[in-house]
Amino acid sequence: xxxTEQYLLNNEAYAAAFTGPLPLPPSGQVAVVACMxxxxxxxxxxxxxxxxxxxxxxxxxxITEDAIRSLAISQRLLGTRxxxxxxxxxxxxxxxxxxxxxxxxxxxIGIKPAWSAEAFSDLDDDVRQSVRRIQASAxxxxxxxxxxxxxxxxxxRLNEVK
Amino acid sequence: xxxTEQYLLNNEAYAAAFTGPLPLPPSGQVAVVACMxxxxxxxxxxxxxxxxxxxxxxxxxxITEDAIRSLAISQRLLGTRxxxxxxxxxxxxxxxxxxxxxxxxxxxIGIKPAWSAEAFSDLDDDVRQSVRRIQASAxxxxxxxxxxxxxxxxxxRLNEVK
Numbered sequence: 001x002x003x004t005e006q007y008l009l010n011n012e013a014y015a016a017a018f019t020g021p022l023p024l025p026p027s028g029q030v031a032v033v034a035c036m037x038x039x040x041x042x043x044x045x046x047x048x049x050x051x052x053x054x055x056x057x058x059x060x061x062x063i064t065e066d067a068i069r070s071l072a073i074s075q076r077l078l079g080t081r082x083x084x085x086x087x088x089x090x091x092x093x094x095x096x097x098x099x100x101x102x103x104x105x106x107x108x109i110g111i112k113p114a115w116s117a118e119a120f121s122d123l124d125d126d127v128r129q130s131v132r133r134i135q136a137s138a139x140x141x142x143x144x145x146x147x148x149x150x151x152x153x154x155x156x157r158l159n160e161v162k
Numbered sequence: 163x164x165x166t167e168q169y170l171l172n173n174e175a176y177a178a179a180f181t182g183p184l185p186l187p188p189s190g191q192v193a194v195v196a197c198m199x200x201x202x203x204x205x206x207x208x209x210x211x212x213x214x215x216x217x218x219x220x221x222x223x224x225i226t227e228d229a230i231r232s233l234a235i236s237q238r239l240l241g242t243r244x245x246x247x248x249x250x251x252x253x254x255x256x257x258x259x260x261x262x263x264x265x266x267x268x269x270x271i272g273i274k275p276a277w278s279a280e281a282f283s284d285l286d287d288d289v290r291q292s293v294r295r296i297q298a299s300a301x302x303x304x305x306x307x308x309x310x311x312x313x314x315x316x317x318x319r320l321n322e323v324k
Contacts, residue, residue: 003190003191003244004192004244006209008320011208011319012319014206014207014209015319020316020317021315022200022201022315026200028200030165030166036216036232037216038190038214038216039183043203043205044212046169046176047172047176048203054198054199054200055198056198057217057220058220058231059231064228065228066226066228067228069221069277069278069280070198070220070221073279074198076266077257082164082166090186093235095239101235101238104238105234105301109300111301113301115228115230138271138273139275153182155180155182156176156177157173
């Protein structure tokens with residue numbers, strides 16, 4: 001059985017006990033931007049309840065143009081106001097560089113990605129970079145409640161980056 | 163107290179009971195791409211356990227360039243093989259058009275986003291569009307196990323799009 005098939009079986013049990021629907025706009029008026037890492041369960045880590053927060057995730061939890069798109073929709077159309085950024089220790093993005101990753105792809109398939117891979121070498125610096133990208137965006141109206149954290153995959157604790 | 167502060171209190175309880183760390187590569191070799199919607203708790207919906215799957219999320223669960231970036235890193239550097247796409251009923255992306263959204267922003271701040279908002283008018287069609295974008299990408303090596311679903315926010319059930 002594929003992993004996908006197992007998850008579909010899990011979903012049957014979930015649906016059997018499901019109570020819904022909830023309203024579309026997030027009741028906590030919060031958007032979380034986090035790394036896609038498998039060990040960072042955003043719901044458990046923050047104690048998020050269903051319907052409370054938008055959850056935006058990508059490789060690194062980086063503020064890319066697509067994260068700006070999602071945050072713009074989240075704030076402008078669905079009323080969120082606070083933003084929580086989460087990077088984490090032992091991140092895969094610390095293990096390579098854009099140049100090497102893109103060269104490997106070019107060597108293998110002959111095409112070099114036109115996009116940045118967004119690798120980084122310092123977690124705290126990249127959280128601050130992400131905060132600054134949000135603050136610099138003309139498309140995100142509410143930037144007074146943006147806080148950045150690093151999730152420790154060994155302890156489960158969120159440590160704020162100042 | 164801000165919502166962020168409440169979540170930080172929740173995190174203290176989470177960390178107190180935390181057992182870790184788990185390995186970096188996802189043990190289920192799966193990447194999930196889902197909408198950021200607050201009612202779509204990907205962990206509960208799929209029965210995902212910590213450490214099993216990458217979770218990539220944006221407005222709509224759309225395959226954007228950033229989703230391609232994340233999937234390329236997920237498969238090429240961290241060994242995932244299966245991809246699960248999840249859109250959902252009552253999605254905010256069904257409630258506007260790119261043209262109107264971008265014009266509203268331009269009217270308000272004088273700048274029109276250079277990016278697509280990726281609104282869509284048909285859920286099934288957009289899931290299929292996302293599957294095709296993955297299959298058409300030169301940067302994603304494994305595209306033989308890509309399946310797309312619509313999460314029903316009223317029932318909690320995942321319905322596959324063929």
